[in-house]
Amino acid sequence: MTVMTGQPTGTSAGGVTDYVPSAPNATRALSIRADYLRTNVDSLGGEVQELHDDARTLDLDSRTLDKSKKSVPALLDELASERGMGWSDIAEVIGVSISAVRKWRKGGDASPESRKGLARIAAYLDLLEEKLLVEDPAGWMEMDLPLGTGYYIRPLDLYLEGHEFGLIDIAERRREIPAVLDEIRPGWRDKRSDFEVFTDDDGQRSIRKRSE
Amino acid sequence: MAQIEPDALYDERGDVSWARPPLQGDVFDDVVLPGFGDEPMKVQIVSHPCAMRTGRGLLLPRITVAPVGPHARIAGQRGWDGNLRLMPLPGLEDGQNYATKFVDVTAAPVDLLTRSKRVASLSHRGIYVLQQRLVKHYTRIELDLELLRRQSAPVLLEAEQQWHWIDEVLSEEELADEAAITAEATVFDDWLGEGDPSRRQLLQDEVHHVDVRKQSQRAARERANDRTQRS
Numbered sequence: 001m002t003v004m005t006g007q008p009t010g011t012s013a014g015g016v017t018d019y020v021p022s023a024p025n026a027t028r029a030l031s032i033r034a035d036y037l038r039t040n041v042d043s044l045g046g047e048v049q050e051l052h053d054d055a056r057t058l059d060l061d062s063r064t065l066d067k068s069k070k071s072v073p074a075l076l077d078e079l080a081s082e083r084g085m086g087w088s089d090i091a092e093v094i095g096v097s098i099s100a101v102r103k104w105r106k107g108g109d110a111s112p113e114s115r116k117g118l119a120r121i122a123a124y125l126d127l128l129e130e131k132l133l134v135e136d137p138a139g140w141m142e143m144d145l146p147l148g149t150g151y152y153i154r155p156l157d158l159y160l161e162g163h164e165f166g167l168i169d170i171a172e173r174r175r176e177i178p179a180v181l182d183e184i185r186p187g188w189r190d191k192r193s194d195f196e197v198f199t200d201d202d203g204q205r206s207i208r209k210r211s212e
Numbered sequence: 213m214a215q216i217e218p219d220a221l222y223d224e225r226g227d228v229s230w231a232r233p234p235l236q237g238d239v240f241d242d243v244v245l246p247g248f249g250d251e252p253m254k255v256q257i258v259s260h261p262c263a264m265r266t267g268r269g270l271l272l273p274r275i276t277v278a279p280v281g282p283h284a285r286i287a288g289q290r291g292w293d294g295n296l297r298l299m300p301l302p303g304l305e306d307g308q309n310y311a312t313k314f315v316d317v318t319a320a321p322v323d324l325l326t327r328s329k330r331v332a333s334l335s336h337r338g339i340y341v342l343q344q345r346l347v348k349h350y351t352r353i354e355l356d357l358e359l360l361r362r363q364s365a366p367v368l369l370e371a372e373q374q375w376h377w378i379d380e381v382l383s384e385e386e387l388a389d390e391a392a393i394t395a396e397a398t399v400f401d402d403w404l405g406e407g408d409p410s411r412r413q414l415l416q417d418e419v420h421h422v423d424v425r426k427q428s429q430r431a432a433r434e435r436a437n438d439r440t441q442r443s
Contacts, residue, residue, distance in 0.1 A: 080425070080429060081426065081429045081430070081433075082426075083422070084421075084422030084423065084425040084426040085422075085425075086369060086372060086421070086425065087372050087375075087376060088335070088336045088368070088372055091335075092335075092336075092337070097219075097222070097223045097224060097335065098223050098335070098372070098375075099223055099224045099228075099229060102229065102379065136422055138422050139418075139419070139421065139422040142418060142421065142422075143418055143419070144362070144418075152356070152358035152359060152361070152362055153358070157358075191356070191358075193355075193356055193358070193359050195355060195356075195359055197359065197362045197363045199416060203413070203416070204262050204366075204367070205362070205363045205364075205365075205366060205416065206363065207355065207359060207360075207363050
């Protein structure tokens with residue numbers, strides 16, 4: 001090992017004066033500059049992400065506010081009849097029973113939270129269609145994500161768990177789906193099923209052990 | 213094993229819509245079950261939705277049910293993980309806890325399971341939880357709810373659309389008439405069987421679910437308007 005008296009780098013915690021790496025000065029300078037730039041880029045990347053999330057929140061909030069002008073029956077008509085969303089899915093998104101949704105359709109009162117939840121999902125589907133070019137957003141929400149055999153995760157499941165923006169990342173193809181899931185649903189890789197659903201001889205779906 | 217809170221487990225308690233087709237998980241009261249004495253009791257349908265109907269959507273003459281009785285609350289995950297011979301029904305009636313006893317499963321004549329006796333229905337997720345427990349009870353195999361959701365998707369979508377159809381088409385008076393509901397269910401069944409491939413066949417692929425739902429809602433609305441104009 002070569003022991004040299006080096007120049008301070010500004011990165012040391014201090015106290016170590018008898019050891020300096022053996023790289024030439026030019027290489028060390030390059031490495032330090034790369035460290036500095038990477039730190040800046042990481043920092044900037046974080047700020048950009050925050051800004052992006054803020055912009056998305058404002059956009060979605062604004063769309064939700066517009067949708068809130070509609071009556072509850074009109075929102076339900078938009079979601080169920082125009083979008084083709086399932087009644088059970090609508091109920092689950094709002095956190096109520098299907099029968100509660102049924103009563104709202106017939107003029108029953110919905111709480112302000114429920115009304116906001118309906119406006120939110122209606123706005124979200126608009127966002128998927130208009131900005132992210134998802135042609136059939138209600139259909140897309142209930143399709144299993146292409147994660148390979150044995151995984152059954154739908155965009156709707158992620159929405160129900162509150163991952164609005166992670167889901168937008170997936171729709172935008174900004175990041176690979178597994179990378180997004182690693183962040184928002186850690187442990188998802190361990191949930192691979194050993195079973196599969198198939199169409200049985202009677203035309204109905206059945207479940208069997210997967211063969212690989 | 214999955215644990216589920218009462219608000220997520222049930223779709224309706226007490227007053228169950230007559231327009232909703234009988235489904236797995238429905239609880240009926242005041243049923244004198246053959247072979248279980250003369251005392252009326254509560255029972256829960258445990259038949260899979262695919263295994264309780266004929267080809268034309270009508271109910272089979274006998275439906276597989278299990279008796280439901282009062283039970284101490286099954287608290288916490290350990291409570292749900294154990295008790296594999298039971299389906300917990302927390303807060304089923306007046307805040308009281310009940311449970312379905314799988315060891316006493318039997319076949320009940322369908323005439324005993326009338327809409328007027330139905331006192332609870334399960335949410336879709338509640339149905340998956342019941343299915344998970346039934347499979348575990350009979351086979352010791354534990355299936356994920358997501359897998360059960362995928363398997364049941366076409367038949368539960370069909371049931372949901374039938375409910376909506378009947379609700380949309382029939383008058384308030386007719387919605388309290390079991391014969392009128394059964395007749396309209398047949399109309400819906402015929403509509404679902406139209407086309408080649410039929411709409412029912414299309415339901416086997418999620419790609420078509422949104423389209424079939426939209427068509428169903430439109431057709432129900434048109435039929436309701438026609439009936440209104442004719443009357």
